[in-house]
Amino acid sequence: MALIEVAGLTKSYGATQAVRGVDFEVEEGEIFGILGPNGAGKTTAVECVAGIRTPDAGRVRVLGLDPRTERAELRQVLGVQLQESRLPERLRVGEALDLFASFYRDPADPGRLLHDFHLESKRRTAVKALSGGQQQRLSIALALVGNPKVAILDELTTGLDPRARRDTWQVVEQVRDRGVTVVLVTHFMEEAERLCDRIALIDQGRIAALDTPAALISDVSGGQRLRFRSADAVDRSALSALDEVADVMVEGRTVTVTGRGDLAGAVEAELARQGVSTDGVRTETTTLEDAYLSLTGRSLGGHAETEGADA
Numbered sequence: 001m002a003l004i005e006v007a008g009l010t011k012s013y014g015a016t017q018a019v020r021g022v023d024f025e026v027e028e029g030e031i032f033g034i035l036g037p038n039g040a041g042k043t044t045a046v047e048c049v050a051g052i053r054t055p056d057a058g059r060v061r062v063l064g065l066d067p068r069t070e071r072a073e074l075r076q077v078l079g080v081q082l083q084e085s086r087l088p089e090r091l092r093v094g095e096a097l098d099l100f101a102s103f104y105r106d107p108a109d110p111g112r113l114l115h116d117f118h119l120e121s122k123r124r125t126a127v128k129a130l131s132g133g134q135q136q137r138l139s140i141a142l143a144l145v146g147n148p149k150v151a152i153l154d155e156l157t158t159g160l161d162p163r164a165r166r167d168t169w170q171v172v173e174q175v176r177d178r179g180v181t182v183v184l185v186t187h188f189m190e191e192a193e194r195l196c197d198r199i200a201l202i203d204q205g206r207i208a209a210l211d212t213p214a215a216l217i218s219d220v221s222g223g224q225r226l227r228f229r230s231a232d233a234v235d236r237s238a239l240s241a242l243d244e245v246a247d248v249m250v251e252g253r254t255v256t257v258t259g260r261g262d263l264a265g266a267v268e269a270e271l272a273r274q275g276v277s278t279d280g281v282r283t284e285t286t287t288l289e290d291a292y293l294s295l296t297g298r299s300l301g302g303h304a305e306t307e308g309a310d311a
């Protein structure tokens with residue numbers, strides 16, 4: 001069942017067309033990723049879903065509710081953790097959870113959330129004194145305090161170091177395991193690949209592709225990439241003719257082969273038949289970055305970012 005339905009969503013800021021006719025549906029129980037570089041229109045799209053912005057055109061429904069006209073009802077079923085959500089700095093962690101819980105008809109137990117998000121010892125700590133990873137865990141806990149059916153998490157690991165980022169990924173998986181449907185906005189391809197059941201690749205306000213991570217990678221790049229060096233002449237057309245092979249590139253002595261299935265087995269057998277010796281056939285992993293580049297001609301960028309606070 002689709003919990004979120006978005007059709008023909010369009011939103012401009014003056015002359016900037018941030019979202020240009022976006023369609024997607026989010027199914028119950030999945031982690032749905034919206035992946036694209038900075039400025040692609042991700043935040044604008046989810047802010048329209050959350051009823052924070054009014055679309056210029058298009059239809060949005062969240063559990064059947066129209067975010068424009070049924071915002072109060074929507075708040076009871078949708079948890080939102082948006083970029084740069086600022087809390088008063090002197091507010092303590094426990095107070096923040098109690099305050100947010102008071103907004104909801106059927107809130108979660110704040111003590112239980114503190115326990116689940118490893119913040120019990122920080123109950124009396126001011127929000128401003130938390131590390132980056134702790135602040136992110138608190139912001140996810142606050143998005144869940146209303147016991148929502150759907151949670152929108154926007155760029156939740158930006159600014160975290162790799163360890164804090166991995167810890168946060170575990171938390172997101174726990175959220176899904178509680179039965180909450182998650183919309184995850186990110187520009188980190190590792191994050192999307194690791195967490196998401198399906199991903200919309202967004203480029204300049206449009207969806208370039210929407211599928212499972214495995215299908216996106218396999219459809220676009222052929223799925224697997226092998227590389228070897230050889231001083232012998234390779235019969236390229238015989239390699240290309242193999243069922244498993246999608247493409248063969250030869251640059252000097254380096255040969256790169258993309259394809260599917262038992263690609264390594266098929267290529268090594270063919271090289272043996274040709275009597276070609278190599279320095280060893282290496283399998284390289286193709287990624288969502290390859291898929292994004294091949295679809296849009298642009299890089300996702302940002303995946304080397306490691307600055308920021310500790311966990």
Ligand SMILES: Nc1ncnc2c1ncn2[C@@H]1O[C@H](COP(=O)(O)OP(=O)(O)OP(=O)(O)O)[C@@H](O)[C@H]1O
Pocket residue numbers: 013016017018036037038039040041042043044045155187
């Ligand atoms: N309030 C605003 N006023 C004017 N332009 C805006 C506003 N918010 C976003 N934009 C522009 O709309 C485009 C899409 O921005 P948006 O924030 O939705 O993208 P994004 O993919 O979420 O990127 P980021 O991760 O950097 O937030 C960008 O060109 C941005 O500069």
